[in-house]
Amino acid sequence: MSISKFALLTITALAMTLPALALAADSKVPTTKSTEHGIEAHTPAVTSFGAVIAGNQLYVYGGNMAGAHSYSNSEQGRNLYSANLKGGAWTKGEDGPPLQGLALVEHKGKLYRIGGFTAQNAKGEEHKLESQAGVAAYDIATKKWTDLAPLPEPRSSADAAVIGDTIYVVGGWNLKGGRSGDWHKTAWKLDLTQAKPQWQSLPEPPFQRRAISVAAHNGKLYVIGGMQPPGSPSRRTDVFDPATGKWTEGPELLGEGQMTGFGNSSFATGGKLYVSTINGDLERLSEDGKQWEIIAKMPTARFFHRMLPVDDKHLLVVGGANMAEGKYDQVEIIAIP
Template sequence: MLFPYTIRFALIAVACLTLPTLAHAHMAWLSTDDDGHVVLWFGESPNDRTYHMPESIAKIELQSNGSGIETESVKNDSLVGIRSTKPAPASAEVAGRVTYGLYHGTKLTYHVEHLPQSDPSKWPVDARAQTPLQSVIRSLPEGGIRVTILHHEKPAKDLEVKLYCEEGHEEGAAKTDIAGMVTFTASQVEPGLNAIVVGMTDPDAKGTLDGEDYGSTTDYLTATFRIPGEVRGEIPSNTTSRDDASNPQRPEMDDAIGASVVPSNLPELPEELTSFGAAVSGQSLYVYGGHTGNAHSYSTQEQSNRFWCLDLSAGEQAAWQKRATGPSLQGLALVAHGDRIIRIGGFTAVNAAGETHDLRSQNLVAAYHPATNTWTDLPSLPEPRSSLDAAVLGDTVYVFGGWKLDGQSDDSQWHTTAWSLDLSDDTSEWQSLAQPPFQRRAISVAAHEGKLYVIGGMNSQGKTTTRVDIYDPSSNAWTQGPSLPGSGMSGFGSSSFATGGRLYVSTLDGRVHQLGEDGASWRTIAKCNPARFFHRMLPIADDELLMIGGANMEIGKFKQIDRIKLSGH
């Protein structure tokens, strides 16, 4: 998966993609709780407070009124992070900064600020001395705010400032002017906790940290503040007033299902992969292509054209075997139809490592025949497409979502079409379906009870979503299903499949959800630790699924294969 980004912005994602908005990376966030204690956490948004806290971030030194704040570690159901041992003064700004370490050759530093004053007119108007990156936030008479970004106490021009509400939605974005200022209106700020996020990179800064050299520095600033008034209610899971985050509520675990995620005892993948294709046919697990390189780096050397097969019937004695290769691809779909494996779309990097990215979506479709270890071409997609997904229902494969990457251009064409192909008829051609009511990529698609579920992803405005759309082939019509639990980011790079008459989805936050029997809501039945996305989840029985590969933003790529054991399904 790919998103273009400027030199000033780079996201902390150890996966084969660059996310388009700063709050969709993991950031350090600072606030105060109901008792006035300072709390700091590391998450995707102001609402994501239970993600793993890196040791380096936990060492941050916080100050208020020039005095240090004593903190202790906290790990409970509502907060994983640090908390001050005593309430902090409610009249002074709380701030701190900490170096995370080196990340792919850049020194990464987080800056955090919090305005605890309940009255915005009491916010401080003076900048802090000897502070590399900071904000000064002022309330406006008409109800909005004006934000000034200072770099070494001087106005920082042309930096993008993003505004988020407590639930994690982006409410606005603007670039600083020559005075380092941006303005957000009263309609953009919300009652309750708000946050601004800024990132900047100095590509010429060089030095040494802990004995290792770095060639650039990257700094991120989050600043939180509260707006008085009645906090707006959360969006119920069965509504869609926001496409970018349909249900920000934190999922509650349903222990009645009795599901668990355990090691599979199968051999690890032969290489680290994300954005690959995978399918199960009979007793064989197949894996094709994928991204093998560092985050944000794409080249011919960092894409796989390898096709792997694992005999599941051999259990712990199984070994990966290389089968007939094909084009180098990632962001493709791989599905099973009988004993054949069908490969659909994806994109190919044609540039060498270190060169300008030249990425091209493909319209290639092919079928693999295990008996002869050969690929044969099927009718090509009507247009090149990657970051798509597909599912088979009966003898027909359905393709949804995705976009067209076209060489070195930053402009990508988001597809508005969906297609089907009859795999039982050698003379068949792709047939267009009713136009989807969305443009999304990084989705997952599953066939369930005669319908196709298109789950989550990112829309053409760069917003992630938990939205679920359902296509009914019998009526050639679309309806909207219940949104996934969790924040909008939860639906990005998910994997879904039906087994045992039930539909399951594995999401970026590590949770596994089951669609209710009535199809009206989801139940959270298990949690994978660590979480992963751009992985594959495939059934091997009515009560078992495999969780294969993928990546975690904090840890990186996975080779391991886990097993999801279901009971009471």
């Protein structure tokens, strides 16, 4: 774990989180332990980054290497790193722009880097934060980035997922120099079967949220938690069905206090959808999709991390932070209860 302390978000945020932590501590769910693996710690520790697993490799791009609410160009990641799931050191790949708050997805041997924001200021200067519209594909075989059609508008603090051959991007906002931005009312898709893929609009989402997670599950898109304007956290789940083109509201995440959904991470594996929260809860969506259930406590409670499936029975957690303990550099692999 990084020894640097992660500054508190706000007194209010902490007050909202403590009841949820106490509730979780009293629950009967099992506490998981990380299985033994040989993946080295990812240093420097980062938050708000992109990560995927492709084949037997874990990939991480970008992120914030500074403390909470501290941003500068030199403290943003601009490198693609990979590590073999069987263990070993991290390998540095081809560089790109400095970004955090980006999305990273994988499809058929390529990684897709989407949006994010760049700090245009140097360390110690007044923040100048600008969301980006850039999209690029990394070919794992050639180890090269190729620019694709940019997003129709700059977007950061969003997330993305793949259903079939299509990338879906939802949520986020557009930072134009300050530390607050214009909240997006739009969502987009990119059909990767096209010779020159172009972004197409989705029906307008019935929400505006950022710091969300987005996951594909049973052919549908799940948008989970996050923050809503003017700045209140949300435990809400929204579901988009590409077959019907309709949005519906799903169940709220469990856990007392709205902070539960802030900076969460979600992914589906083995026909089940999972989400890990700031409280350290591992939640699973019920078979009928009508409720979440807490099935375990994670080894470490993190937010602005990434949780990814190793296989149908194991989840990997990388990066992120805890308000009390700081940023995490160690990688954890847990067995799903």
